[in-house]
Amino acid sequence: MSIKVRIPTPLRKLTNGSDEVSATGRNVGEIIEDLEKAYPGLKERICEGDGKLRRFVNIYLNDEDIRFKNNLETELKENDELSIIPAIAGGAA
């Protein structure tokens, strides 16, 4: 299923400037794999070497932090929206 994913400013270099992209997958982990195919290098920025979400990267499923759901295994439904949001805002805007 195709899901909308919001991309934060510091990762937009990888998405050719897009602040919102689409990806397909049944859960958040699959979405990340699909994003990596379309935008190589993106997975490394948000996941550790062992595939776990980096500690200071949050992913929200419709405003809820996936860490308090099923993490990367959180399942997705039609019209769900994901946002990738660094925990610490900032850097050079």
Next chain:
Amino acid sequence: MSYMKALKCRECGKEYPKEALHVCELCFGPLEVAYEYEKIKGVLTREVIEKRAPNMWRYKELLPIDGEPTVGAQVGYTPLVKADNLAKALGVKEIYIKNDAVNYPTLSFKDRVVSVALSRARELGFKIAACASTGNLANSVAANAAAAGMESFVFIPSDLEQTKIVGTLVYGGTVVGIKGTYDEVNRLCSEIAGKYGWAFVNINIRPYYAEGSKTFGYEIAEQLGWKLPQNIVVPMAGGSLITKIHKAFKELSILGFVGPVTTKVFGAQAAGCSPIINAVKEGTELIRPVNKPNTIAKSLAIGNPADGYYSAKVMRESGGWGENVTDEEIIDSMKLLAETEGIFAETAGGVTLGSARKLIDSGRISRDESIVVCVTGNGLKTQEALAGKINPPTIINARLQEFDDLVKAGGKEYAVRA
């Protein structure tokens, strides 16, 4: 001469130049200052420190500025009070109050972080100081910026204590009250920092700012005769102070000024805003944000603490624990500290002492080990918390008879002269 090597990501270790940076561009982790301890060892000894003036800059080699401090030269070296009356009341052997209620110039430990942040900000060429604050930081940024001739912009939740608002406005900077929680103020400030490029002490200057809290820990060790306490209880908002006190102890140990660090570190929060304590008690690494903090300890009302993960880790790995207290318990402990030791701490101090009492009662802190309780702010700034909670003065006419009647009504006999 600077012993500051670089900024370094706490998560992935990537190094960055010593500029106004705070987030790792690779993994989004927070940046921290790294030092050249071998070189510091060559120049700094306990004797060198002891000969210096009694302020926090006596540890300047361990602080992140390149030159001499230009802001807050008089800050720190507050009393460490051996609190024997309190010890008796609590049934413990040895308890100390580190009293930053009398820190210079704005009566909280925040003057430590602000003097480092603004001294560094000036070295980096900033002319405008700013912050997001729960109150004490607001006071300190406004005052220290004024003294340093810097313009200031201070952002606070609009429902703070009146004294904290007045104690910010008086210095003449711009004070903006935001209709919302601290976390909402902070989010807005991140956007403002990105857009306006000012020195937001706890945002883009945060790696330097946070190091200032280490001096609270250095002083405790020095004042104990270069020894570390067996237990320390620290109030937490964003969770920075507690991690930096522990870092300070470790650094003193690396330099050989104290032995190995075995201090158990305990965190304290208000029951109405306990994201870090909840995680510690539930045994999880995840900090679940509190959306609507509700406590009289407004200075600690941060629902989404930036250093929550690291502070929980310090408590866990040091063998400490965490505790939280209700508004009632906060007030009760503010009174106990005032009545036993003559120290009027703000609500945050009530949180810390109240939590310490619970930790002692539950046996997490042993009654025959040394304990330091960190008092980080002044009670005169949070007076409305006591409204209706202490007896009003008795009002009489200026007549001796009325006073005599008062004494009689009190029921206690006093010797009088014939």
